[in-house]
Amino acid sequence: MNKYTMTKIVATLGPASNTKEMIRDLYKAGVTMFRINSSHETPEVHQKTLDLIRTVEKEEKTLIPILLDLQGPKIRIGNLDSPIEIKKGDVLKFRHQEKLTDGILPVDYAGIAKDVKVGEKILVDDGKIQFTVTSVDGDTISAEALTDGLLKQRKGINIPGSTGSIEVLTDRDKVFIEFAVKNKIDYIGLSFVRTAGDVSQLRDILKSKNSNIRIISKIEKPQAVDNIDEIIELSDGIMVARGDLGIEISSEKVPIVQKTIIKKANLKSKVVIVATQMLESMIENPIPTRAEASDVANAILDGTDAIMLSGETAAGKYPIEAVKMMQLIAENAENSLFLRHDTFPRRMIDQNNTQAMAIGMALSDMIKKVPGIKAIVAITGSGFTPTFLSESKPSVPILACCPDISICRAIFLYRGVFPINFKFERKIDRSSLDKMDSFLIKKLNFEAGDTVIITGSVPNVQIGGTNFIKIHEIHNS
16 A cells, blocks of 8 residues: 555745646655745746646646635835845835835835834844834835845735735735636635635635635734634635744744644644745755754644645755655654544534544544554545544545545645545445445555445435444455
């Protein structure tokens, strides 16, 4: 049987990796899902990348889900002819405009002068360069530099504490939503979510276009942390986006917020990704720091479904090595005694005292007590059974047999779930079991005599309808 890494890896594509050869190599190195960042380039450029992913998917006879990340209301420095050296104590001016004019720095957000107050900080490039606002005169802001640094064009701006008057979906985002719907993208990443209403706004747009694209809410603002329960409820998944989050709430608070969000998402059976600076040093170096390796491992031990690479694969010198390192760290964490397998969170049991919960608990108990269980075979139409079972952190892979390829791609992101686009019969008898055995042996390298647990919903496939469980020994037909 093939080796399975339970934790999923998301890789961002960019100049260092957006060729067919690199996409294939990254997939073979361990990437589960590719991320397309709409903050850069045009829809036409991203269409070419998307087509390459789908070509590799077809040629490799596999499933490769895609996440399209919306830029959202990210405030950025405008266009500069060249980087500008900043010295501590310098007083600079900022204004909404496209390029440097009359010595005033360009900002791409029209409302910035309304959103800042004297004494507030402006942080540029993930806080590498910091300013304090000294005055606001009409549409022009004056600010004193608190640090030295090299200011480059298109770098992000954060104003910690500001609620901002900007809408969660920009005109650029709406163009890329159309792009996502047209291309049947699997997930949309909604940036700078503040309330559940922001999620509803995107959901309504997708519904109006008859699209079932799943929404991953990116937690980057303090308001999102405050409203996390409602946001989780309305989202299909959550991303702990620690770059902007660390600037907005301060770095020392991020670890506990990360753990809290992962736990809450697990309890609601919502997929969760931890992102930003996971192996940041591998943008320039072939090995990570020890602190980075620990960070990745701890995210897995916290219970995340997926871990994400950003600049490491988009623009780094060692994209393949970064993926391989992330996979090695994941395997070590998964095989450690610190990850609690085959056990549902206590609060999930208390809150979901249903038929499915009873079957899930029985299944977890079987894995512990019946020797030699090689896998869970989950027959599903909606994806409910495998994603629900994923929250018990099973010690064996969940092979999710589903006839809908879009659902297969979407549920692939859950920890331990490995979808198979397979049209199963909605019955369990000798004939259907023989067909399943033949498939497992010929396609997935199982052997006669291997034991699996079969579960799902038959004869009627419905959401939350998990209604049977069977210990099954594979036979040659």
